[in-house]
Amino acid sequence: MLKFIQSIGLSWSGIRLALRTEPHMRFHLISAIIVTTVSLLLGLNRLEWIVLILAMAMVIALELLNTAIENVVDLVSPERHPLAKAAKDTAAGAVLAAAIAAAIIGLLILGPHLMDVIRRF
């Protein structure tokens, strides 16, 4: 049990480190907070919340993995190398793909709710 609590503490410190050092990570977190606040105001249904949370978690999790890959690449290949470039660019591509999907999901879910609000005014 103590080991489990320790590993959660270490995971949490990894997230805090990424938030301190990675501007993209801060951008994703602030976007998630804004989307969550707007969603609370709009009143989503259960399925919409599930899809939205999965989309936001996917982006943040991939950004954390991207940060981990960047750190490992810098550790093993401080000098320029085509494979280091390929690893970093591919990992960044994974974040971009997830972020585009999350933006589309956000528009598809929040769009109709926002249109309803606009129509009521």
Ligand SMILES: Nc1ncnc2c1ncn2[C@@H]1O[C@H](COP(=O)(O)OP(=O)(O)OP(=O)(O)O)[C@@H](O)[C@H]1O
């Ligand atoms: N070791 C490397 N070898 C080849 N290309 C690299 C290497 N490190 C980074 N790059 C290229 O630079 C891009 C940006 O990488 P990164 O965000 O790590 O910044 P950086 O170039 O290492 O500089 P800094 O860390 O000062 O911001 C990568 O996506 C990759 O295209």
